[in-house]
Amino acid sequence: MSELSERSGVAVPTIKYYQRENLLHAGEFSSPTQARYDDTHVDRLRLIRALIDIGGLSVASAREVIAAIDDTSLPLTWTFGVAQRAISTSVASVDSPSTGRGADDVAAALDEASIAIHSDNPGLPLASRVLDSYYELGHDELVGVLPDYLRAAVIVANADLDAVGRQAGRSDMAQTVVVGTVLGDSLFAGLRRIAQEYVSRQRFPDPDDSERQTKDES
Amino acid sequence: MSELSERSGVAVPTIKYYQRENLLHAGEFSSPTQARYDDTHVDRLRLIRALIDIGGLSVASAREVIAAIDDTSLPLTWTFGVAQRAISTSVASVDSPSTGRGADDVAAALDEASIAIHSDNPGLPLASRVLDSYYELGHDELVGVLPDYLRAAVIVANADLDAVGRQAGRSDMAQTVVVGTVLGDSLFAGLRRIAQEYVSRQRFPDPDDSERQTKDES
Structure with missing residues (x-):
């Protein structure tokens, strides 16, 4: 086990913990x-460390998605669901379903884009709760981002599935x-x-470094 | 204060804590x-609760971004930086800069898209570290998502700036x-x-609900 620890860079007590x-x-x-x-x-x-350290998953969530990888009887589309749910549990808001206008806005945007999904998709309450917050905070102007965000999300999802398509074999x-x-x-x-820095510099060409320098020194 | 607690839905001890x-x-x-x-x-x-509960910010990070809202001498482009840094601190990986191929890949993708940004943009180490992980995990096929992700990120950033443009006055x-x-x-x-569910159902038309039902019952 000490050799495994050396090769993986994970401490022995941590390895024992992951086994338990x-x-x-x-x-x-x-x-x-x-x-x-x-x-x-x-x-x-390495996978466990990436899920927990970079992905921010809890140990319990990491165990769930790893079980999903190992369960060869699980159809691939469901693996997405398991992975999505594992991340979503780290967002507290998902427990409380949206009852406000946010859910209607998401439904309308999906309808407009002809996107049909299951009502238990974990993204629905997540997106809806954020929109509810925009309304509650009096930031209705932020709700207007929805169609563009959705268009961008479809681009990202297609890239995700392209990557999956580059693999051969269910496990990979x-x-x-x-x-x-x-x-x-x-x-x-x-x-x-x-991208925010890039676009905001284009639109609000305001301070440059030399100005900031001057301000800091004054 | 009990009236404030009632109107805001935040408990009195929590209000006192936020004041301290x-x-x-x-x-x-x-x-x-x-x-x-x-x-x-x-x-x-309401803003504090949204930042902490939905946005997942720590109390320290929430204090920082709220100070940035209140500091009227701060140019708007810098407000983005403060908000971005506040979120990034919740991701452990940002502390350790990418030394691997990830940083080169990000630089090449930005170059290809003619996007120039400051070297201290907090998105750089974040994106680079994820790409490093893809390599470390032997998932090189996932690095290929980069150009599409970047294109989608620019769409999202433009929507973000559109929303800012719908406001009048620096504070708003x-x-x-x-x-x-x-x-x-x-x-x-x-x-x-x-979008993942939508696209994956299009590409891998595999199980439907009735199949899952059958599997669960067997």
Whole structure:
């Protein structure tokens, strides 16, 4: 196990914890005190760390999505659902369904774009609750972003499915679904920050570095 | 204060906590034991709750972005930066800069799209670290989503700036920047889940509800 720890960069107590929590499969026992670990253990540890550290999943959520990857009887479309639900549980708001205008706005936008989905899609309460908040905060002008956001989301989802299509075999595809769904939110969030600076500089050509410098010094 | 609690739906101890933490301005004292609160306090409490509950900000981060809204000397483009940094601190990975291929990939994609930004944009390490993870996990196929994600991010950023442009006055615009940046990540994440189901059903027309029903019952 110390060799596994060295190869994966994960501390031994953490590895033991992941095994107790059923995130990592056991090694093959070569003697009562010695277990053999292979590349599948190293790969799995890297996946666990990425889901938890970069994706922000809880240990419980990580266990769920890993079980979904390993469950070969699970159709691929459902793997998306499992991954989506795992991320959504980290957002408190999802527990309380939207009862306000947000849900109507989302339904109208989906209708306009001819997008039909199941009523239990975890994205529905998430998006609706944010729109409810915009109204509650008196920021109705932000609700207007909805059609453009939806158009962008379809572009992103097509890119996600393109990546899945580049894999062969159900297990690899399922892992692409999970990794791409969980970590993709962070990737997009990063690119949105980049694009915001780019667009805002175009529209509000205001301070440049030298001005800021002057202000800081005064 | 009990009236403020009733109007805002925030418990009295929580209101006191926000005041101690400098998130909420003090009321006007009408007697040594009686303070007067007005609509600005109710509005501010709603904003604090939305930033923390829906946006997932820490109390410290919420205080920072609220200070940025109130600082009228701060140019609007910088308000974006403050809001972006506040969200980014909740992602552990941002502390460790990308040293791998991810940063090169992001730079190449920005170059290709003729997007120039500051090297301290908080989106750069965030996006780069996710791409590093894709490589580390052996999911190189996911790196291919980058150009499409970036295109979608520019659409979203333009919608964000459109919303800011619908406001008049620096204070309202700054609040739109903060609310739209912090809560917009959740809105987009929700719409991405919706779009994933829509696109994946188009491409992998596999199980329908009746099949799942059968499987569950067997």
